[in-house]
Amino acid sequence: MGRRKVTKYQKFKVLTLLQAGLTYQEIRNTLGVSNGCISNIAKKEKLNLPLENRPGQGRKKSTTPKEDRHLIMLMKKNRRKTSRQLASRWNLSNGKSISLRTVRRRLFNAGYKSYTTKWKPYRKPHHRSARLRFARKYSTWSFNEWKNVIFSDESHFEVFNRKNRSFVRRLPSEADQPFNFQPRVQGGGGSVSVWGVMTAKGVGPLAFYDGRMNGPNYIDVIKPQLLPYIKKNFDSNSSWHYVQDNAPCHKKYMGYHRYKAHFNYHPTTVDELQQLILKLRTEIPVETCQNLVQSISRRLETCIRVKGNTPSKY
Numbered sequence: 567m568g569r570r571k572v573t574k575y576q577k578f579k580v581l582t583l584l585q586a587g588l589t590y591q592e593i594r595n596t597l598g599v600s601n602g603c604i605s606n607i608a609k610k611e612k613l614n615l616p617l618e619n620r621p622g623q624g625r626k627k628s629t630t631p632k633e634d635r636h637l638i639m640l641m642k643k644n645r646r647k648t649s650r651q652l653a654s655r656w657n658l659s660n661g662k663s664i665s666l667r668t669v670r671r672r673l674f675n676a677g678y679k680s681y682t683t684k685w686k687p688y689r690k691p692h693h694r695s696a697r698l699r700f701a702r703k704y705s706t707w708s709f710n711e712w713k714n715v716i717f718s719d720e721s722h723f724e725v726f727n728r729k730n731r732s733f734v735r736r737l738p739s740e741a742d743q744p745f746n747f748q749p750r751v752q753g754g755g756g757s758v759s760v761w762g763v764m765t766a767k768g769v770g771p772l773a774f775y776d777g778r779m780n781g782p783n784y785i786d787v788i789k790p791q792l793l794p795y796i797k798k799n800f801d802s803n804s805s806w807h808y809v810q811d812n813a814p815c816h817k818k819y820m821g822y823h824r825y826k827a828h829f830n831y832h833p834t835t836v837d838e839l840q841q842l843i844l845k846l847r848t849e850i851p852v853e854t855c856q857n858l859v860q861s862i863s864r865r866l867e868t869c870i871r872v873k874g875n876t877p878s879k880y
Contacts (some may be wrong), residue, residue, distance in 0.1 A: 572603055577617045580607050633660050634672050641673060649673075694874030696812075701869035704862075712859045713766035715807045716796070718788070720779055724757045725839055756836040760843060761787050763795065766859040768852040770795050774840060 576597060583593045590601045596868075610617055633656075640655050641647065647655075653669045673679075688695070759779070763770035771791040775783065792808070800806040 571619065572599055574618055574833040577607050580604055581611055581617070584608055584611075628662070628664065628668060629672065631662075631663075634676070635670055636660070637669065638676055638678075639679065669734035687877060696874070697869055701874070705866040705870060709766070709860050709863075709865065712862050713856075714800070714805050715809055715859070716763050716765050716770070716792075716800075717793075717859075718761065718763045718808065718810045720759065720761045722757060722759050723839055723843065725836060756839070758836055758839050758843065761791075762847070763792065764850075764855050764858070765799070766856050767799060768855050769847055769850050770799075772844065772847055 570799055576599065579597060580593055580599060580603070580763070583596065584607070588596075590604050592603055593599070594601060604792065607617065609615075636659060638658050640652055640659075649666045649669045651664050653664055656669065687693075759775050759777075760772055761775060761779075761784075762772040769795075773787050773791045775787045777783065778788075796806065796808075
């Protein structure tokens with residue numbers, strides 16, 4: 567049997583079984599402890615000694631609490647450093663030879679886990695200033711004002727070459743098996759570009775377009791879709807606002823990635839991709855749109871708190 571610590575509760579169970587008249591072999595088979603452990607418990611009971619383990623037993627940690635805090639400090643200086651890089655710096659500072667597993671274990675015990683970094687647009691100083699001005703200007707708006715805003719955006723989808731990461735579970739010896747590879751074709755196997763709007767009332771029209779989005783093409787896309795939608799939903803409301811991003815080419819990524827993780831069906835042609843986009847769009851409930859519009863006040867408060875910078879939830 568391997569050497570492991572026997573808890574105080576287990577020792578009391580051993581003592582109870584001894585007092586009940588069970589043999590060492592019966593207790594060993596029942597509780598999974600060694601004969602030596604049972605014998606030591608019996609001796610302690612006979613000598614009226616405490617059953618708790620003496621302090622200081624077991625192998626000592628290879629690092630001190632001060633060295634562990636130093637590792638956390640090294641990690642916080644650059645949170646993208648690998649375990650090997652941290653171990654190298656850590657060993658230089660304390661003169662020890664610490665393994666990579668020890669580095670990972672110390673970080674994990676301190677609550678630090680490894681996550682995939684999130685992608686956000688790069689914000690230059692004038693971008694942050696503009697975001698901050700916008701947030702301060704509209705931070706006092708209520709839901710009744712935001713529900714009159716028409717939010718629009720464009721997005722681009724490819725049939726095969728999707729940009730989301732995929733994972734596969736395998737054994738080390740299965741590295742070359744077919745299930746490890748994700749198909750990728752030249753040009754993405756066809757693509758679809760869409761423009762759409764949403765309000766607190768729900769999703770609006772969705773238009774497909776070809777080629778790059780420029781000024782003339784943008785007008786041609788939204789004119790037959792947006793004007794009828796406004797007349798239908800805001801005909802008696804003269805305070806509606808149409809909102810679009812300021813990027814010249816309109817590359818801002820929509821929230822579509824929230825849904826594609828739930829796909830059970832993957833399109834293989836452009837037509838199938840268009841039908842899937844339309845189907846998923848019709849399944850977006852009105853409550854989702856209302857929650858998004860209601861969250862704008864919180865988003866603006868967050869933008870003000872981080873002074874228009876990118877590192878924020880929104």
